[in-house]
Structures are given as C-alpha cells and as structure tokens.
Amino acid sequence: MIHELCTRTRDLVHRMIWAVRLRLEPLDERGGGRNSDEGMHIGAGAVIAGTIAAGVGAFIANKLGALK
Numbered sequence: 001m002i003h004e005l006c007t008r009t010r011d012l013v014h015r016m017i018w019a020v021r022l023r024l025e026p027l028d029e030r031g032g033g034r035n036s037d038e039g040m041h042i043g044a045g046a047v048i049a050g051t052i053a054a055g056v057g058a059f060i061a062n063k064l065g066a067l068k
Contacts, residue, residue: 061067 058067
C-alpha cells in the first residue's frame with residue numbers, strides 16, 4: 001500500500017513537472033516563448049486602440065470648438 005502511494009505520488013510529480021516544462025520552454029528556434037507572439041499582438045492592439053481613441057477625442061474636441 002505504501003509502495004503504491006509512493007508510485008502514484010512520484011507519477012503525479014513527474015506529470016506536473018512535465019506540464020510546467022511544456023509551458024516554459026520556447027516553441028521555436030528563435031527563442032520566443034509560448035506567449036511572445038500573443039504579447040506582441042496585444043501590445044500592437046493597445047497602441048492602435050490608443051491612436052483611435054486620441055483621434056476620436058480630437059475630432060470631438062474640434063467639433064465642439066475646443067481646439068480653435
């Protein structure tokens with residue numbers, strides 16, 4: 001019974017270690033991690049959204065006469 005418990009525990013620890021390794025290791029030879037491309041897309045989206053928000057704000061301010 002103790003041997004079976006030790007075996008199950010060791011198996012669970014090995015599975016958890018492999019799960020962590022798969023999440024942390026790079027996916028390609030360029031050295032980018034799993035979320036490097038997604039992070040770039042999120043950052044670019046934030047820049048684009050900020051630019052659009054600034055443009056809309058300037059348009060509204062111009063229509064209200066605040067920029068004249």
